[in-house]
Amino acid sequence: MSNLKYDVLNNRRNGVTRGVPEDTKDLQWVSNTATLIFDDDNAVLVDTYMTRSANQELIDWIKSHHVALKYIYLTHAHADHFFGAGMIKASFHGATIIGTRATADGIPAVMTPANIAGTWEKLFPGNLPSPIVGVDEVVDSAFDLDGHRIEIIQDGFTDTHDTTSLWVPDIKLVVAGDATYNGIHAYMQETTLNARSNWIKVNEHLKTLKPKYVVAGHKNPENSDDPVIIDQTIKYISDFNRLAADAKSAESLYQDMLALYPKYINTGSLWSSAHAVIRG
Numbered sequence: 001m002s003n004l005k006y007d008v009l010n011n012r013r014n015g016v017t018r019g020v021p022e023d024t025k026d027l028q029w030v031s032n033t034a035t036l037i038f039d040d041d042n043a044v045l046v047d048t049y050m051t052r053s054a055n056q057e058l059i060d061w062i063k064s065h066h067v068a069l070k071y072i073y074l075t076h077a078h079a080d081h082f083f084g085a086g087m088i089k090a091s092f093h094g095a096t097i098i099g100t101r102a103t104a105d106g107i108p109a110v111m112t113p114a115n116i117a118g119t120w121e122k123l124f125p126g127n128l129p130s131p132i133v134g135v136d137e138v139v140d141s142a143f144d145l146d147g148h149r150i151e152i153i154q155d156g157f158t159d160t161h162d163t164t165s166l167w168v169p170d171i172k173l174v175v176a177g178d179a180t181y182n183g184i185h186a187y188m189q190e191t192t193l194n195a196r197s198n199w200i201k202v203n204e205h206l207k208t209l210k211p212k213y214v215v216a217g218h219k220n221p222e223n224s225d226d227p228v229i230i231d232q233t234i235k236y237i238s239d240f241n242r243l244a245a246d247a248k249s250a251e252s253l254y255q256d257m258l259a260l261y262p263k264y265i266n267t268g269s270l271w272s273s274a275h276a277v278i279r280g
Contacts, residue, residue: 002170004148006213007036009061010221011054016123017268024258024267031184031265032080034058035175035215036065037168039146044071045095046166046175047217048084050120051127055084059091068092070145074099074135075177075217076163077106079120086133097136098143100152102162104135155179155202157195159187165206172212174227179203182229183220184265185257186236188273196237203234220265236261240273250274 015028032054035046045062049055062069069092074082085097099107109115111132120128142151153165159178166175174180178187179202188196206214213225216233223229239260240253247253253274258267 002148003039004145004168004170005038006168006171006173006175006215007038007065008215008225009034009036009058010219011049011057012221013050013054015266015268017272020268020271021254027263027265027267029265030269031219031221033215033217033219036062037145037150037173037175038065038067039148041067042070042146043067044073044143044145044150045069045088046073046215047075047081047177048072048088049129050080050083051124052087052129053127055087055129058084059088062088062092069095071095071143072097073139073143073150073166074103074107075165075175076160077103077110078160078178079110081177081217082107082134083111083120083132084129086131087129089133090131097133098139099135100140100154100162100164101138102154103164104138106162107134153179153202153205156198157191158199158202160190165202167209167211172210174206174209174211174214176206176214176216178217179206180214180216180229180233181218181236182214182216182225182232183223183263184216184218185261185267185270185273186233186240187218187269188240189269189276191273191277193241196241200234200237203230206230218266244274244277247274247278250278253278 151167155163243256
């Protein structure tokens with residue numbers, strides 16, 4: 001029997017999308033997950049948070065597990081997943097930030113001084129982590145935690161370019177990153193129809209692994225890590241594609257999706273996605 005375990009911390013923060021109708025005000029928040037995979041001695045952290053205060057909470061949570069942090073794995077180059085890596089590393093000497101070549105290459109454009117000052121500091125004034133850094137070491141298909149193989153799944157374009165998921169066969173765990181969502185509106189703003197078709201195929205592949213647990217990169221903290229969220233993500237993207245094909249306006253697409261998913265959080269993501277896909 002494997003001594004490997006996992007634990008998930010959810011960070012809840014207000015949505016940053018402007019102009020979202022007030023009738024969904026109670027749903028206009030977002031939750032990121034950070035996943036700790038650990039044995040009796042060492043751990044790998046999968047993804048970090050956006051703000052300094054949230055990452056301090058993450059640091060304290062990791063310390064409560066009384067293990068040495070060996071790796072910080074970044075699933076992709078979205079700021080809300082990698083901004084805290086430098087702050088986490090500074091608190092756990094010996095930790096190495098790892099990611100694929102595509103993640104390593106994608107991060108610098110997001111963390112330019114102009115982007116940080118012009119975008120992120122305005123959204124989260126005085127609360128960005130420091131330092132904001134990139135990947136230390138590039139990994140390709142897998143890495144090892146004390147003899148436990150952790151496999152990297154190259155997802156391609158899901159909610160952004162070059163995303164990845166992790167498969168931990170010893171405990172039948174998928175840490176999906178942004179390939180799979182859980183009770184939260186998926187971020188479609190960067191996607192095309194082809195990208196969303198690939199996104200569906202990615203989740204179909206994750207199903208073939210027959211996981212026991214699936215941790216989504218974004219989830220309603222009240223929800224479990226039941227693998228059913230893979231099918232739910234496939235259905236959500238399929239519904240979005242079907243409704244977008246006939247939508248007369250972004251507002252009508254938004255309302256049609258709300259009717260199907262009235263309890264999903266982060267309606268700001270749906271609002272921005274609808275406006276990105278339906279122009280004019």
